[in-house]
Amino acid sequence: MMNDSITFYNEIDTIASNTWPAEITAYIDHWQLRATQGVTKRANSVLAIGDYPKTADWLPLVEQFYADKGLPAIFHISDASPPGLDEMLDSQGYVHELPCLMMFANAHEAAALAQEKLLLKPPLSITTEWLGEVDEEWLDAFLELERYDKTLKDCYKGICDRISKTKGFVKIKKDHQIIAVATAIVEGEFAGFLNVVVSEKERGQGLSYYLLHALTSWSLEHGATQQYLQVVASNTTAVSLYEKLGYQTKYRYHYRMKYDLAPFASS
Template structure:
Protein backbone atom coordinates (compact mmCIF):
# COMPACT_ATOMS: atom_id res chain seq x y z
CA UNK A 1 0.00 0.00 0.00
CA UNK A 2 1.32 3.51 -0.80
CA UNK A 3 2.60 5.54 2.16
CA UNK A 4 -0.17 7.70 3.62
CA UNK A 5 0.41 11.35 4.45
CA UNK A 6 -0.96 12.06 7.94
CA UNK A 7 -1.68 15.65 6.88
CA UNK A 8 -4.50 14.26 4.74
CA UNK A 9 -6.45 12.94 7.74
CA UNK A 10 -8.90 15.89 7.73
CA UNK A 11 -9.64 15.20 4.05
CA UNK A 12 -10.16 11.51 4.81
CA UNK A 13 -12.58 12.39 7.62
CA UNK A 14 -14.51 14.62 5.23
CA UNK A 15 -14.87 11.96 2.54
CA UNK A 16 -15.72 9.27 5.10
CA UNK A 17 -18.49 11.42 6.59
CA UNK A 18 -19.82 12.21 3.12
CA UNK A 19 -19.81 8.51 2.30
CA UNK A 20 -21.90 7.69 5.36
CA UNK A 21 -24.45 10.33 4.40
CA UNK A 22 -24.52 9.30 0.76
CA UNK A 23 -24.90 5.55 1.35
CA UNK A 24 -26.76 5.26 4.65
CA UNK A 25 -26.92 2.09 6.71
CA UNK A 26 -30.26 1.23 8.28
CA UNK A 27 -28.73 0.84 11.75
CA UNK A 28 -25.86 2.94 13.14
CA UNK A 29 -24.25 2.57 16.57
CA UNK A 30 -21.29 4.37 18.09
CA UNK A 31 -18.62 2.93 20.35
CA UNK A 32 -16.35 5.85 21.07
CA UNK A 33 -15.35 7.04 17.61
CA UNK A 34 -16.11 3.68 16.02
CA UNK A 35 -19.15 3.74 13.76
CA UNK A 36 -20.86 0.35 13.62
CA UNK A 37 -23.05 0.22 10.50
CA UNK A 38 -25.49 -2.64 9.86
CA UNK A 39 -28.14 -3.15 7.19
CA UNK A 40 -30.42 -6.17 7.25
CA UNK A 41 -31.68 -5.68 3.68
CA UNK A 42 -28.35 -5.38 1.87
CA UNK A 43 -25.13 -7.42 2.26
CA UNK A 44 -22.67 -4.75 1.03
CA UNK A 45 -19.60 -4.61 3.27
CA UNK A 46 -19.62 -0.82 3.53
CA UNK A 47 -23.17 -1.07 4.93
CA UNK A 48 -22.17 -3.81 7.38
CA UNK A 49 -18.88 -2.83 8.96
CA UNK A 50 -17.06 -1.29 11.92
CA UNK A 51 -15.49 2.01 10.89
CA UNK A 52 -12.85 3.45 13.26
CA UNK A 53 -12.63 7.23 12.79
CA UNK A 54 -9.76 8.19 15.10
CA UNK A 55 -6.31 6.54 15.06
CA UNK A 56 -5.98 7.25 18.78
CA UNK A 57 -9.19 5.48 19.81
CA UNK A 58 -7.77 2.01 20.38
CA UNK A 59 -8.44 1.12 24.03
CA UNK A 60 -10.13 -2.10 25.22
CA UNK A 61 -10.06 -3.66 21.76
CA UNK A 62 -10.95 -7.20 22.82
CA UNK A 63 -14.02 -6.06 24.77
CA UNK A 64 -15.20 -3.61 22.10
CA UNK A 65 -14.79 -6.06 19.24
CA UNK A 66 -16.73 -8.69 21.19
CA UNK A 67 -19.50 -6.17 21.81
CA UNK A 68 -19.68 -5.23 18.14
CA UNK A 69 -19.55 -8.89 17.10
CA UNK A 70 -22.74 -9.58 19.03
CA UNK A 71 -24.50 -6.95 16.92
CA UNK A 72 -23.21 -8.51 13.71
CA UNK A 73 -24.27 -11.96 14.88
CA UNK A 74 -27.80 -10.66 15.54
CA UNK A 75 -27.94 -9.45 11.93
CA UNK A 76 -26.49 -12.68 10.56
CA UNK A 77 -23.44 -10.81 9.26
CA UNK A 78 -19.75 -11.64 9.66
CA UNK A 79 -17.93 -9.19 11.91
CA UNK A 80 -16.13 -6.86 9.52
CA UNK A 81 -13.81 -3.90 9.99
CA UNK A 82 -13.53 -1.29 7.25
CA UNK A 83 -10.04 0.09 7.72
CA UNK A 84 -9.35 3.53 6.27
CA UNK A 85 -6.30 5.57 7.37
CA UNK A 86 -8.50 6.68 10.30
CA UNK A 87 -8.23 3.14 11.70
CA UNK A 88 -4.61 3.69 12.63
CA UNK A 89 -1.66 1.33 12.97
CA UNK A 90 -2.49 0.01 16.44
CA UNK A 91 -5.83 -1.57 15.49
CA UNK A 92 -4.30 -2.98 12.29
CA UNK A 93 -1.48 -4.58 14.27
CA UNK A 94 -3.97 -6.06 16.73
CA UNK A 95 -6.06 -7.59 13.93
CA UNK A 96 -2.88 -8.98 12.34
CA UNK A 97 -1.94 -10.56 15.65
CA UNK A 98 -5.37 -12.14 15.96
CA UNK A 99 -5.21 -13.60 12.46
CA UNK A 100 -7.88 -11.45 10.81
CA UNK A 101 -7.89 -11.67 7.01
CA UNK A 102 -7.44 -8.61 4.82
CA UNK A 103 -9.38 -8.28 1.56
CA UNK A 104 -11.21 -5.99 -0.90
CA UNK A 105 -8.56 -3.31 -1.18
CA UNK A 106 -10.28 -0.17 -2.44
CA UNK A 107 -9.27 3.29 -3.60
CA UNK A 108 -10.94 6.64 -2.90
CA UNK A 109 -10.39 9.07 -5.78
CA UNK A 110 -11.28 12.71 -6.35
CA UNK A 111 -11.29 15.29 -9.13
CA UNK A 112 -11.40 19.09 -9.29
CA UNK A 113 -14.58 19.72 -11.29
CA UNK A 114 -13.37 23.12 -12.44
CA UNK A 115 -10.63 21.35 -14.37
CA UNK A 116 -12.98 19.00 -16.23
CA UNK A 117 -14.23 19.95 -19.70
CA UNK A 118 -17.96 19.37 -19.38
CA UNK A 119 -19.18 21.92 -21.93
CA UNK A 120 -19.86 19.35 -24.63
CA UNK A 121 -21.15 16.67 -22.27
CA UNK A 122 -24.77 15.63 -22.65
CA UNK A 123 -26.92 17.47 -20.11
CA UNK A 124 -28.98 14.66 -18.67
CA UNK A 125 -31.93 15.15 -16.34
CA UNK A 126 -31.84 12.63 -13.47
CA UNK A 127 -34.70 10.17 -13.27
CA UNK A 128 -37.55 10.93 -10.91
CA UNK A 129 -39.09 7.45 -11.07
CA UNK A 130 -37.08 5.63 -8.42
CA UNK A 131 -38.82 2.29 -8.99
CA UNK A 132 -37.90 2.38 -12.67
CA UNK A 133 -34.33 3.33 -11.85
CA UNK A 134 -34.01 0.52 -9.31
CA UNK A 135 -35.30 -1.98 -11.87
CA UNK A 136 -32.79 -0.73 -14.44
CA UNK A 137 -29.90 -0.71 -11.95
CA UNK A 138 -30.74 -4.27 -10.92
CA UNK A 139 -30.40 -5.29 -14.58
CA UNK A 140 -27.20 -3.33 -15.19
CA UNK A 141 -25.52 -4.74 -12.09
CA UNK A 142 -27.04 -8.21 -12.53
CA UNK A 143 -28.10 -8.17 -8.88
CA UNK A 144 -30.06 -11.02 -7.31
CA UNK A 145 -33.78 -10.16 -6.89
CA UNK A 146 -33.39 -10.39 -3.11
CA UNK A 147 -31.27 -7.20 -3.20
CA UNK A 148 -34.10 -5.03 -4.53
CA UNK A 149 -35.87 -4.12 -1.25
CA UNK A 150 -32.61 -3.23 0.47
CA UNK A 151 -31.33 -1.19 -2.46
CA UNK A 152 -34.64 0.68 -2.66
CA UNK A 153 -34.48 1.47 1.05
CA UNK A 154 -30.91 2.77 0.78
CA UNK A 155 -31.59 5.01 -2.21
CA UNK A 156 -34.77 6.42 -0.67
CA UNK A 157 -32.87 7.16 2.56
CA UNK A 158 -30.16 9.31 0.99
CA UNK A 159 -30.52 12.71 2.65
CA UNK A 160 -28.36 14.97 0.44
CA UNK A 161 -29.65 15.84 -3.03
CA UNK A 162 -29.14 12.85 -5.30
CA UNK A 163 -29.40 12.29 -9.04
CA UNK A 164 -30.34 8.91 -10.54
CA UNK A 165 -28.68 8.55 -13.94
CA UNK A 166 -29.51 5.93 -16.53
CA UNK A 167 -28.37 5.38 -20.12
CA UNK A 168 -30.55 3.27 -22.39
CA UNK A 169 -30.14 1.82 -25.87
CA UNK A 170 -33.37 0.78 -27.62
CA UNK A 171 -35.14 1.01 -24.25
CA UNK A 172 -32.59 -1.36 -22.71
CA UNK A 173 -30.60 -0.09 -19.69
CA UNK A 174 -26.88 -0.11 -20.50
CA UNK A 175 -25.32 2.02 -17.72
CA UNK A 176 -26.35 3.58 -14.44
CA UNK A 177 -24.96 5.74 -11.66
CA UNK A 178 -26.06 7.63 -8.58
CA UNK A 179 -24.57 11.07 -7.93
CA UNK A 180 -24.96 12.53 -4.43
CA UNK A 181 -24.54 16.31 -4.24
CA UNK A 182 -23.47 17.20 -0.70
CA UNK A 183 -22.29 20.81 -0.35
CA UNK A 184 -19.32 21.22 -2.67
CA UNK A 185 -18.88 17.44 -3.00
CA UNK A 186 -20.32 15.19 -5.70
CA UNK A 187 -20.07 11.51 -4.80
CA UNK A 188 -20.53 8.81 -7.44
CA UNK A 189 -22.05 5.52 -6.33
CA UNK A 190 -23.13 2.28 -7.97
CA UNK A 191 -21.56 3.18 -11.32
CA UNK A 192 -21.91 0.21 -13.66
CA UNK A 193 -22.27 -0.84 -17.29
CA UNK A 194 -24.24 -3.90 -18.36
CA UNK A 195 -21.86 -6.79 -19.05
CA UNK A 196 -22.79 -7.08 -22.72
CA UNK A 197 -22.33 -3.34 -23.36
CA UNK A 198 -18.90 -2.69 -21.91
CA UNK A 199 -16.17 -1.05 -23.92
CA UNK A 200 -18.57 1.24 -25.79
CA UNK A 201 -18.11 4.41 -23.73
CA UNK A 202 -21.37 4.14 -21.78
CA UNK A 203 -19.63 4.36 -18.39
CA UNK A 204 -17.75 7.50 -19.41
CA UNK A 205 -20.95 9.12 -20.65
CA UNK A 206 -22.97 8.44 -17.52
CA UNK A 207 -20.17 9.59 -15.20
CA UNK A 208 -19.62 12.84 -17.10
CA UNK A 209 -23.35 13.58 -17.25
CA UNK A 210 -23.61 13.05 -13.49
CA UNK A 211 -20.63 15.32 -12.81
CA UNK A 212 -22.03 18.03 -15.08
CA UNK A 213 -25.34 17.89 -13.22
CA UNK A 214 -23.56 18.21 -9.87
CA UNK A 215 -21.29 21.05 -11.01
CA UNK A 216 -24.29 23.05 -12.19
CA UNK A 217 -25.58 22.76 -8.62
CA UNK A 218 -22.40 24.10 -7.08
CA UNK A 219 -20.29 20.99 -6.56
CA UNK A 220 -16.56 21.63 -6.85
CA UNK A 221 -15.06 18.22 -6.10
CA UNK A 222 -16.11 14.86 -7.51
CA UNK A 223 -15.20 11.70 -5.65
CA UNK A 224 -15.79 7.96 -5.71
CA UNK A 225 -14.72 4.60 -4.28
CA UNK A 226 -13.55 1.73 -6.47
CA UNK A 227 -12.02 -1.67 -5.78
CA UNK A 228 -8.31 -1.72 -6.55
CA UNK A 229 -8.76 -4.94 -8.55
CA UNK A 230 -11.21 -3.24 -10.95
CA UNK A 231 -8.55 -2.20 -13.44
CA UNK A 232 -11.06 -1.24 -16.15
CA UNK A 233 -12.87 1.22 -13.87
CA UNK A 234 -9.59 2.59 -12.51
CA UNK A 235 -8.37 3.21 -16.05
CA UNK A 236 -11.59 5.05 -16.90
CA UNK A 237 -11.49 7.26 -13.82
CA UNK A 238 -7.80 8.10 -14.27
CA UNK A 239 -8.44 9.03 -17.91
CA UNK A 240 -11.14 11.44 -16.73
CA UNK A 241 -8.72 13.09 -14.31
CA UNK A 242 -9.56 11.37 -11.01
CA UNK A 243 -6.59 10.90 -8.68
CA UNK A 244 -6.07 8.66 -5.67
CA UNK A 245 -6.63 10.27 -2.27
CA UNK A 246 -6.41 7.26 0.06
CA UNK A 247 -7.05 3.52 0.31
CA UNK A 248 -9.14 1.33 2.58
CA UNK A 249 -9.69 -2.39 3.01
CA UNK A 250 -11.76 -4.85 5.00
CA UNK A 251 -10.84 -7.27 7.79
CA UNK A 252 -12.64 -10.34 9.08
CA UNK A 253 -11.71 -12.77 11.88
CA UNK A 254 -10.40 -16.26 11.15
CA UNK A 255 -13.20 -18.74 10.55
Protein backbone atom coordinates in the same frame (compact mmCIF):
# COMPACT_ATOMS: atom_id res chain seq x y z
CA MET B 1 -6.54 20.09 -0.74
CA MET B 2 -5.77 20.31 2.95
CA ASN B 3 -2.46 20.45 4.78
CA ASP B 4 -3.67 18.09 7.47
CA SER B 5 -4.03 14.78 5.64
CA ILE B 6 -5.59 12.95 8.59
CA THR B 7 -8.27 15.65 8.93
CA PHE B 8 -8.99 15.31 5.23
CA TYR B 9 -9.24 11.50 5.45
CA ASN B 10 -11.63 11.79 8.39
CA GLU B 11 -13.79 14.32 6.56
CA ILE B 12 -14.03 12.26 3.38
CA ASP B 13 -14.67 8.96 5.16
CA THR B 14 -17.53 10.62 7.03
CA ILE B 15 -18.96 12.18 3.86
CA ALA B 16 -18.61 8.91 1.96
CA SER B 17 -20.43 7.02 4.71
CA ASN B 18 -23.43 9.32 4.20
CA THR B 19 -23.77 8.07 0.62
CA TRP B 20 -24.67 4.53 1.74
CA PRO B 21 -26.77 4.73 4.93
CA ALA B 22 -27.21 1.53 6.88
CA GLU B 23 -30.52 0.10 7.99
CA ILE B 24 -29.29 -0.15 11.59
CA THR B 25 -26.68 2.17 13.09
CA ALA B 26 -25.14 2.00 16.56
CA TYR B 27 -22.17 3.70 18.15
CA ILE B 28 -19.27 2.82 20.38
CA ASP B 29 -18.10 6.29 21.30
CA HIS B 30 -17.55 7.93 17.88
CA TRP B 31 -17.17 4.70 15.90
CA GLN B 32 -20.22 3.91 13.78
CA LEU B 33 -21.45 0.31 13.60
CA ARG B 34 -23.53 -0.33 10.49
CA ALA B 35 -25.76 -3.29 9.59
CA THR B 36 -28.01 -3.82 6.56
CA GLN B 37 -28.96 -7.50 6.30
CA GLY B 38 -25.45 -8.35 5.16
CA VAL B 39 -25.87 -6.53 1.81
CA THR B 40 -22.59 -4.80 0.83
CA LYS B 41 -19.58 -4.45 3.11
CA ARG B 42 -19.95 -0.68 3.32
CA ALA B 43 -23.37 -0.92 4.95
CA ASN B 44 -22.32 -3.76 7.28
CA SER B 45 -19.07 -2.61 8.82
CA VAL B 46 -17.52 -0.48 11.53
CA LEU B 47 -16.47 2.95 10.30
CA ALA B 48 -13.24 2.97 12.31
CA ILE B 49 -11.93 6.51 11.96
CA GLY B 50 -10.23 8.83 14.40
CA ASP B 51 -8.96 7.70 17.79
CA TYR B 52 -9.75 4.38 19.43
CA PRO B 53 -12.97 4.29 21.46
CA LYS B 54 -12.52 5.12 25.14
CA THR B 55 -14.66 2.08 25.98
CA ALA B 56 -12.14 -0.55 27.08
CA ASP B 57 -13.99 -3.62 25.76
CA TRP B 58 -14.91 -2.16 22.36
CA LEU B 59 -13.86 -5.21 20.33
CA PRO B 60 -16.11 -7.71 22.18
CA LEU B 61 -18.94 -5.18 21.91
CA VAL B 62 -18.43 -4.89 18.15
CA GLU B 63 -18.40 -8.67 17.75
CA GLN B 64 -21.51 -8.98 19.94
CA PHE B 65 -23.33 -6.40 17.76
CA TYR B 66 -22.72 -8.37 14.57
CA ALA B 67 -23.13 -11.84 16.12
CA ASP B 68 -26.58 -10.83 17.36
CA LYS B 69 -27.52 -10.16 13.73
CA GLY B 70 -25.96 -13.32 12.35
CA LEU B 71 -23.33 -11.30 10.49
CA PRO B 72 -19.53 -11.44 10.35
CA ALA B 73 -17.70 -8.62 12.11
CA ILE B 74 -16.26 -6.25 9.51
CA PHE B 75 -14.06 -3.19 9.97
CA HIS B 76 -13.62 -0.47 7.35
CA ILE B 77 -9.90 0.33 7.59
CA SER B 78 -8.53 3.45 5.90
CA ASP B 79 -5.81 6.05 6.28
CA ALA B 80 -8.21 7.69 8.74
CA SER B 81 -8.13 4.65 11.06
CA PRO B 82 -6.01 4.76 14.23
CA PRO B 83 -2.41 3.48 14.08
CA GLY B 84 -2.02 -0.22 14.78
CA LEU B 85 -5.69 -1.16 14.30
CA ASP B 86 -5.08 -3.15 11.12
CA GLU B 87 -2.26 -5.15 12.70
CA MET B 88 -4.24 -5.78 15.87
CA LEU B 89 -7.25 -7.10 13.95
CA ASP B 90 -4.94 -9.30 11.89
CA SER B 91 -3.60 -10.83 15.10
CA GLN B 92 -7.19 -11.51 16.19
CA GLY B 93 -7.98 -13.54 13.07
CA TYR B 94 -9.52 -10.83 10.92
CA VAL B 95 -8.93 -11.43 7.20
CA HIS B 96 -7.79 -8.67 4.84
CA GLU B 97 -10.36 -8.21 2.05
CA LEU B 98 -11.32 -5.98 -0.88
CA PRO B 99 -8.61 -3.27 -1.19
CA CYS B 100 -10.21 -0.13 -2.62
CA LEU B 101 -9.10 3.28 -3.87
CA MET B 102 -10.56 6.70 -3.15
CA MET B 103 -10.08 8.65 -6.37
CA PHE B 104 -10.65 12.39 -6.67
CA ALA B 105 -10.97 14.87 -9.52
CA ASN B 106 -11.67 18.54 -10.05
CA ALA B 107 -15.19 18.66 -11.47
CA HIS B 108 -14.49 21.27 -14.16
CA GLU B 109 -11.40 19.40 -15.36
CA ALA B 110 -13.22 16.06 -15.39
CA ALA B 111 -16.11 17.53 -17.40
CA ALA B 112 -13.73 19.01 -19.96
CA LEU B 113 -11.75 15.78 -20.34
CA ALA B 114 -14.93 13.70 -20.70
CA GLN B 115 -16.16 16.08 -23.38
CA GLU B 116 -12.86 15.76 -25.25
CA LYS B 117 -13.12 11.96 -25.16
CA LEU B 118 -16.71 12.05 -26.43
CA LEU B 119 -15.72 14.18 -29.43
CA LEU B 120 -13.47 11.33 -30.57
CA LYS B 121 -16.38 8.87 -30.56
CA PRO B 122 -19.34 8.55 -32.94
CA PRO B 123 -22.47 10.35 -31.67
CA LEU B 124 -24.60 8.29 -29.31
CA SER B 125 -28.35 7.94 -29.90
CA ILE B 126 -29.30 7.90 -26.24
CA THR B 127 -31.42 9.83 -23.77
CA THR B 128 -30.73 10.87 -20.17
CA GLU B 129 -33.25 10.94 -17.34
CA TRP B 130 -32.64 12.17 -13.78
CA LEU B 131 -34.65 11.21 -10.71
CA GLY B 132 -34.68 12.69 -7.23
CA GLU B 133 -35.67 9.30 -5.80
CA VAL B 134 -35.21 5.79 -7.18
CA ASP B 135 -38.13 4.22 -8.98
CA GLU B 136 -38.92 0.61 -9.90
CA GLU B 137 -37.39 0.93 -13.37
CA TRP B 138 -34.05 2.26 -12.04
CA LEU B 139 -33.83 -0.44 -9.38
CA ASP B 140 -34.70 -3.25 -11.78
CA ALA B 141 -32.12 -2.02 -14.29
CA PHE B 142 -29.45 -1.61 -11.61
CA LEU B 143 -29.92 -5.18 -10.36
CA GLU B 144 -29.96 -6.57 -13.90
CA LEU B 145 -26.89 -4.65 -15.07
CA GLU B 146 -24.95 -5.64 -11.93
CA ARG B 147 -26.30 -9.19 -12.14
CA TYR B 148 -27.48 -9.00 -8.54
CA ASP B 149 -30.22 -11.19 -7.17
CA LYS B 150 -33.66 -9.59 -7.54
CA THR B 151 -34.44 -10.45 -3.92
CA LEU B 152 -32.08 -7.60 -2.93
CA LYS B 153 -34.36 -4.99 -4.47
CA ASP B 154 -36.05 -3.85 -1.26
CA CYS B 155 -32.72 -3.65 0.54
CA TYR B 156 -31.17 -1.42 -2.13
CA LYS B 157 -34.31 0.71 -2.27
CA GLY B 158 -34.05 1.21 1.48
CA ILE B 159 -30.43 2.34 1.19
CA CYS B 160 -31.27 4.80 -1.60
CA ASP B 161 -34.33 6.12 0.25
CA ARG B 162 -32.28 6.74 3.42
CA ILE B 163 -29.77 9.01 1.67
CA SER B 164 -30.50 12.40 3.20
CA LYS B 165 -28.08 14.52 1.17
CA THR B 166 -28.72 16.05 -2.26
CA LYS B 167 -29.02 13.02 -4.52
CA GLY B 168 -29.72 12.18 -8.12
CA PHE B 169 -30.27 8.88 -9.90
CA VAL B 170 -29.59 8.79 -13.63
CA LYS B 171 -30.89 6.47 -16.34
CA ILE B 172 -29.23 6.33 -19.75
CA LYS B 173 -31.56 4.82 -22.36
CA LYS B 174 -31.14 3.50 -25.89
CA ASP B 175 -34.26 2.49 -27.83
CA HIS B 176 -36.25 2.94 -24.62
CA GLN B 177 -34.08 0.41 -22.78
CA ILE B 178 -31.84 1.37 -19.84
CA ILE B 179 -28.21 0.69 -20.75
CA ALA B 180 -26.51 2.51 -17.84
CA VAL B 181 -27.33 3.85 -14.40
CA ALA B 182 -25.50 5.72 -11.66
CA THR B 183 -26.01 7.76 -8.51
CA ALA B 184 -24.58 11.16 -7.59
CA ILE B 185 -24.67 12.52 -4.04
CA VAL B 186 -23.59 16.06 -3.16
CA GLU B 187 -22.46 17.16 0.28
CA GLY B 188 -20.80 20.56 0.44
CA GLU B 189 -18.14 20.92 -2.26
CA PHE B 190 -17.90 17.15 -2.81
CA ALA B 191 -19.90 14.89 -5.10
CA GLY B 192 -19.66 11.14 -4.69
CA PHE B 193 -20.50 8.85 -7.60
CA LEU B 194 -21.66 5.30 -6.96
CA ASN B 195 -23.70 2.50 -8.52
CA VAL B 196 -21.96 3.36 -11.79
CA VAL B 197 -22.71 0.51 -14.18
CA VAL B 198 -22.86 0.24 -17.98
CA SER B 199 -24.36 -2.61 -19.97
CA GLU B 200 -21.65 -4.99 -21.11
CA LYS B 201 -23.21 -5.10 -24.60
CA GLU B 202 -22.86 -1.33 -24.99
CA ARG B 203 -19.26 -0.88 -23.88
CA GLY B 204 -16.55 0.53 -26.14
CA GLN B 205 -18.69 3.32 -27.61
CA GLY B 206 -17.82 6.06 -25.15
CA LEU B 207 -20.84 5.46 -22.95
CA SER B 208 -18.74 5.57 -19.77
CA TYR B 209 -17.43 9.02 -20.74
CA TYR B 210 -21.00 10.13 -21.45
CA LEU B 211 -22.18 8.82 -18.08
CA LEU B 212 -19.33 10.46 -16.14
CA HIS B 213 -19.93 13.73 -18.00
CA ALA B 214 -23.61 13.59 -17.07
CA LEU B 215 -22.79 12.91 -13.41
CA THR B 216 -20.24 15.73 -13.34
CA SER B 217 -22.56 18.25 -15.01
CA TRP B 218 -25.38 17.44 -12.58
CA SER B 219 -23.02 17.76 -9.62
CA LEU B 220 -21.69 21.13 -10.78
CA GLU B 221 -25.28 22.35 -11.06
CA HIS B 222 -25.72 21.35 -7.40
CA GLY B 223 -22.62 23.16 -6.17
CA ALA B 224 -19.96 20.42 -6.09
CA THR B 225 -16.55 21.43 -7.45
CA GLN B 226 -14.73 18.25 -6.35
CA GLN B 227 -15.78 14.67 -6.97
CA TYR B 228 -14.73 11.24 -5.81
CA LEU B 229 -15.25 7.57 -6.58
CA GLN B 230 -14.67 4.47 -4.48
CA VAL B 231 -13.10 1.86 -6.75
CA VAL B 232 -12.06 -1.73 -6.12
CA ALA B 233 -8.28 -1.67 -6.61
CA SER B 234 -8.27 -4.81 -8.77
CA ASN B 235 -10.70 -3.23 -11.27
CA THR B 236 -7.89 -1.91 -13.46
CA THR B 237 -10.25 -1.12 -16.35
CA ALA B 238 -12.27 1.30 -14.22
CA VAL B 239 -9.16 2.79 -12.60
CA SER B 240 -7.66 3.46 -16.03
CA LEU B 241 -10.90 5.07 -17.24
CA TYR B 242 -11.05 7.40 -14.26
CA GLU B 243 -7.40 8.34 -14.58
CA LYS B 244 -8.09 9.44 -18.17
CA LEU B 245 -10.65 11.86 -16.72
CA GLY B 246 -8.14 13.38 -14.30
CA TYR B 247 -8.91 11.28 -11.24
CA GLN B 248 -6.07 10.63 -8.82
CA THR B 249 -5.89 8.18 -5.93
CA LYS B 250 -5.69 10.17 -2.71
CA TYR B 251 -5.88 7.29 -0.28
CA ARG B 252 -6.86 3.65 0.10
CA TYR B 253 -9.04 1.51 2.29
CA HIS B 254 -9.85 -2.15 2.80
CA TYR B 255 -11.87 -4.36 5.10
CA ARG B 256 -10.96 -6.67 7.94
CA MET B 257 -13.47 -9.49 8.36
CA LYS B 258 -13.98 -12.18 10.97
CA TYR B 259 -16.50 -14.89 10.11
CA ASP B 260 -16.10 -17.36 12.95
CA LEU B 261 -17.16 -15.22 15.88
CA ALA B 262 -16.86 -17.01 19.19
CA PRO B 263 -20.17 -17.71 20.98
CA PHE B 264 -21.15 -15.25 23.70
CA ALA B 265 -22.31 -16.04 27.21
CA SER B 266 -25.47 -14.02 26.68
CA SER B 267 -27.35 -12.46 23.79
